[in-house]
Amino acid sequence: MDTVIEVQDVCKTFKDKQAVNGVGFSIAQGSVTAMLGPNGAGKTTMLSMMLGLLEPTKGSVTMFGRSPHDKTVRERTGAMLQEVSVMERLKVSEILSLVRGYYPHPLNYEQLVQATGLASADLNRYADKLSVGQKRGLGFALALAGNPDLLFFDEPTVGLDIGARQRFWDIVRGLAAQGKTILFATHYLQEAEDMADRILLFNRGALAADGTPDEIKAGIVKRSVSFLSPLDEASIRLRLSVYPAIKDCRLREGRLHAAAQNTDEALAAIFASGIPAHDIRIDQGRLDDAFRELVMNHKEAI
Ligand SMILES: Nc1ncnc2c1ncn2[C@@H]1O[C@H](COP(=O)(O)OP(=O)(O)OP(=O)(O)O)[C@@H](O)[C@H]1O
Numbered sequence: 001m002d003t004v005i006e007v008q009d010v011c012k013t014f015k016d017k018q019a020v021n022g023v024g025f026s027i028a029q030g031s032v033t034a035m036l037g038p039n040g041a042g043k044t045t046m047l048s049m050m051l052g053l054l055e056p057t058k059g060s061v062t063m064f065g066r067s068p069h070d071k072t073v074r075e076r077t078g079a080m081l082q083e084v085s086v087m088e089r090l091k092v093s094e095i096l097s098l099v100r101g102y103y104p105h106p107l108n109y110e111q112l113v114q115a116t117g118l119a120s121a122d123l124n125r126y127a128d129k130l131s132v133g134q135k136r137g138l139g140f141a142l143a144l145a146g147n148p149d150l151l152f153f154d155e156p157t158v159g160l161d162i163g164a165r166q167r168f169w170d171i172v173r174g175l176a177a178q179g180k181t182i183l184f185a186t187h188y189l190q191e192a193e194d195m196a197d198r199i200l201l202f203n204r205g206a207l208a209a210d211g212t213p214d215e216i217k218a219g220i221v222k223r224s225v226s227f228l229s230p231l232d233e234a235s236i237r238l239r240l241s242v243y244p245a246i247k248d249c250r251l252r253e254g255r256l257h258a259a260a261q262n263t264d265e266a267l268a269a270i271f272a273s274g275i276p277a278h279d280i281r282i283d284q285g286r287l288d289d290a291f292r293e294l295v296m297n298h299k300e301a302i
Pocket residue numbers: 014017018019037038039040041042043044045046187202
């Protein structure tokens with residue numbers, strides 16, 4: 001698989017603020033990657049360095065094997081940043097035609113109009129009169145204008161209603177299916193889990209984790225089997241302690257919770273122990289719990 005982006009040991013300092021600290025990763029062609037992290041984690045700073053809008057204080061960023069400033073790299077890259085600014089005194093249709101004209105192989109006009117999500121009457125409106133959500137639709141279309149191979153989106157769905165959000169992700173799914181490489185920054189765990197095949201988890205300027213949503217979950221998600229039993233907690237703990245599949249067993253809110261990486265093995269252990277257990281439930285863990293835990297652990301580690 002071709003590497004499209006190579007980030008090596010990148011740091012970015014603003015005066016005394018270390019925004020990005022020793023980050024490295026490579027991005028394969030055709031992948032959809034979420035940069036996930038809390039406010040101030042360094043996602044936008046990292047995106048800006050990949051787009052050539054900021055220079056790293058240390059380390060290197062290459063795109064398609066070249067500098068982010070290279071003209072051919074710019075022609076192959078599209079971006080929608082958090083703030084979408086539109087040109088004043090130009091109508092939507094004029095902006096779309098103008099920006100298409102910047103590129104050697106632009107996307108066709110009708111596809112761009114579709115990406116805006118705007119009604120045809122809105123194409124004749126001045127762009128600075130559009131609503132915030134409509135401006136984001138236009139910003140999305142402009143990111144696609146050059147028919148780019150690589151797309152960056154910074155918090156793309158903030159301020160969009162459910163319909164616009166769905167339309168955005170439907171189009172992104174279509175782009176991914178065509179083999180485009182996509183990187184997006186988000187706070188939304190569900191979006192990262194649903195849309196990305198890889199998550200780069202940022203916290204305090206560093207990479208706290210890097211993997212598929214499942215890998216990230218498998219590494220730190222707390223899976224458990226919970227059940228009701230007439231036996232007391234101490235004797236249950238004692239009887240389960242001989243089964244290595246069960247990491248811990250505690251009474252919480254009236255239920256016994258047996259923590260385990262593999263809940264099938266935990267179930268087998270509970271049955272093998274002969275403990276009377278009923279109303280058994282399996283909790284596979286949630287990515288947002290994993291996210292909170294990773295960020296907390298990372299905070300403690302630095
Ligand atoms: N131009 C700048 N001057 C000074 N500090 C900056 C600048 N840009 C970013 N920072 C600081 O760098 C840190 C990382 O900011 P960044 O915007 O990259 O985070 P983020 O993960 O994108 O956050 P958010 O999710 O809130 O957009 C923050 O502490 C921020 O205040």
